[in-house]
Amino acid sequence: MAPQTAAVWPYDTYHDLRWLYVYHDSWPAFFAWLLVMVVARAVFHTGLGVLAWPKHMRRPTVWWLLRRSLGLAVLVALLVAPWALISVAASVVALSWVLLASLLPMVLLAPFLQRAAVIGPWWRGLPSAPLVGWSLLNFVVLTVAGALSWAVPGWWTVLVAAVAGILNGLLWNRSVHSALLAPTTRWPRVPAAPIAAVLALAVPVVGSVVNAKTGEGLGIDVVMLDEPMPAGSDHAVIVLAGYGSSYGGERPPDDRVEVFSYRGLAPDGQPLPYDREDTRISVADSVRLLSRQVDRLHRRTDRKVALIGESEGAMVARTYLQQSAHPAVDTLAMFSPLINAGRAYYPPPNEKQGFGVATGWQLRQAFRLMNMIGVSNGDADQPFFRSLIDNAPFYRNQLLCPVPGVRTVAFLPTTTAAEAPPGEYSDIPVIQMLGVHGTLLDRAQLQDRLIALLSDDPLPATERRGEYALLSWLGSAWQTPPLAIAANPAWAGFRQPDPAFTGKACLPAR
Template sequence: MGRLDTRFVALLVLAALPPAVEGAILAGLGFRAAEGLAPQVSAVWPYDTYHDLRWLLVYHDSWLAFGVGLVVVVVFRALFTTGLVALAWPRHVPRPSVRWLARRNLVLTAVLSVVISPWAALSMAASVVALSWLLFASLLPMFLLAPFLQRAAVLGDWWRGLPSIELVGWSLLNFVVLTIGGALVWTVSVWWTAPVAALAGLVNGLLWQRTVAAALLPRRPVRWARVPVAPLAVLLAFAVPLLVQPLLDLLPGTSPRGRTLVLERPLPAEVRHSVIYLDGHGSAYGGEPTADPNVQQFSYRGLAPDGRPLPYSARDTYRSIGSSVSLLETQVDAVHRRTGRPVALIGQSEGAMVARTYLAVRPHPSVDTLAMFSPLINAGRSYYPPPGASSGWGVAAGWELRVLFGLVDVFAGSGSGPDEPFIRSLMDNSPFYRNDLMCPVPGVRIVAFMPTTTATEAPPGEYSGIPVFQMPAVHGGLLTEPLVQARLVNFLAGEPVSRPLRGYALLQETAAAWQAPPLPLSVNPAWRGDGLPDPAFTARVCQPR
């Protein structure tokens, strides 16, 4: 019993130490946005490798650095997993030699790094565009693969047969522990970061013990014992990016028609503004007239000679934010000259980013009102250089995303990809979108209507210096809600609108463990961000430059 207790204690210490070290380093650097990742250092597969690859994909600045980093990550993870498995192995079950376990884990870590890498890259893409569905698409394969991969470290034929219900349960508990641990690590004061991360590591040690036992000693015969279920699960995981967005589109409140309701109703008499509505990424406009002559659709193609917005297709929305701002400047001037009224802007998703950028760089004195729907909060947290660059932060990740989205586009046919001008605009102007997007503009009334899924799109902390109206919904789904439509009219009529939800901050904290670590503004020469305020460290926005 004494020997068993000693090995168990060693397992707990080995599982607790690395999270504590990472937590201490992050706390010492003041790197608040990344603290939620610390408990995952000793997590059970695949979350440990998912942790490693997200750091590597964000933090390499050349192909050589990526290659060396990948070798270091694979070797470290293989040796660390070997130690955890050896200490977690049930004493009454014959255990292979440590050398055998090390060889096996080295090969498996290399293979699984290839399998998991696309989802880590998707997590990085989610931090570029701040879209919750991309984060979900990066995380759902982990749910799917976890029960299969947790057998890989101990079983020779782990790839055959369904995992036991015990393994499924332990893998779900593993996710819950890492989620809660990430939230707690972020929530506590800086002095408690390392101890709380160590506590999460202790729980990881217990999960390693239970998971290894469940894999070696299933209580029931393995079902489909001859079927290569794990490879089939991997193939199914690669279909997730194709399925997430179409499934979200089926949810109530995401109909494209809902986004155009502002164009199909006359303005109430109490609204004294002309209104320009800027739709989101992938939207289309057929040139239909609006119900009110004082309301106009923004066109991503510009205006006809007679001042009418030109019809546009989804691909026209792929343009850079700067070019859209130029079009908006022309349209605002034309609308104001035609109506003589002050102008209010209503922007959704990409449209919100265009409208807010316009107010920062080319504001017209007639524009005194902005309502943003589903703005991309804290976008541009990661970076990868353009295709022609041979080096730069995230260079390998950029090419992995190009391959991944290229394969997806074979089926989707959208023509969208990681290098489209709109996405590059978010990365190239990261300092503004991370610190200033949700900040007041002198002389302009601003409100942000935010679905609760937005809480999963950015690290915890302060995210807004303007009034917010929050409501349960998915990205782009708020304008279908009667309550939101009524509050929008109230806002356009001059009334203050604000409705922060109490649980919003809690959702931010629970998502902290699953986002890619942000790249500091001061690190990337492309951002010229040395000395600029960085929410990744301050956990605050709207800080003076």
């Protein structure tokens, strides 16, 4: 993230706000550092504007530029704040489409904001083609520089950041020149910048719809519930669907397969139908329901039990194995688990202090607004989200670690690469497959791996895709900084190394 420190608007403010949202620990600290951020940005932009001003053009006074930069620093902070907030939410739930929804508005607004400090009615008319080109090049430079900052060892990061700073200076120079020499080319009387800001507000809505549609494809429930179990398998299976799923009570064709119910079991032992809202319960409640269902299924079939979980279901199954696993459970397949979830924190609403206290308050207001306009009916403090936040050290460090006596495999779609900073977070076989969260595209490959797993064949070796590592590096520049586990009193009971600093999980306790 370091190269974004000297970037042009809005990427620099996006950088500052993400740090502020994660690392403030009280309301006074939030407002104090927000004030420092705004003033420092105004002074910095004024200096860069003076240095970049074309020599053949008359420059306004420094005081004029400072006043304008100060007002714009406040405006840009207000415009960028919702997207920085969504970026923090992405680091809590570890979903790439949420991160993308926070980043696309920055790309959309950048050409408008980059001319704001140097021309008068900057909000009218479309920005010139050169200004759009320089802003897109700045995004590319920041992405590549961020990837290199993660890739190089030790102090080489400082050199990468220094080179990125030089490139940022050149881009500042070109952006100021483009804004002054060609203030606008089309629609000079149209309030294009406010229209762009309104369009940016629609990005998360479109993203949620697209994610819902792509998630209707090939999921674990489709693969496991449509066909009988393989002939060579001696397992009974519980399929745990993901967040926002629903179940109408239909029985799978194979009597050895059951759907995990987020509502529990009927008196006859069959899983109860459930709605999307039922998946919002806490992981602890889901673990208790799963424990009863595993015990009931084992007694009914007298077979070993395999758990196959998708997204939230994978988190529930892995937590169950950590806390209260039945001895009959010997197999776990995790499909689209939430890698490195809980990298940020905000306290419950009744607490007035703690890391992310202002972040939590703002997220609650954002959910209320989305609920009012019918975009969502969620809650920033729903039990499932709080489970990820309150137990984040476990999910950040132990999710993809071996469980004694349990054969464990994780299936990761390619979009998972952008859901967490680069690192080695697994000590179990991981199969990287083409797809998005909750949807894999190669049904034959998925079925082959699951059949082998359920037939007690040797565990497959880790299978990597070439683009996975590249996407991980390129996405690293836009990740929210992870909150250090040792810094948060709410995580005081955790005594293992922090993957945010080691880049590795499953390390022994200190």
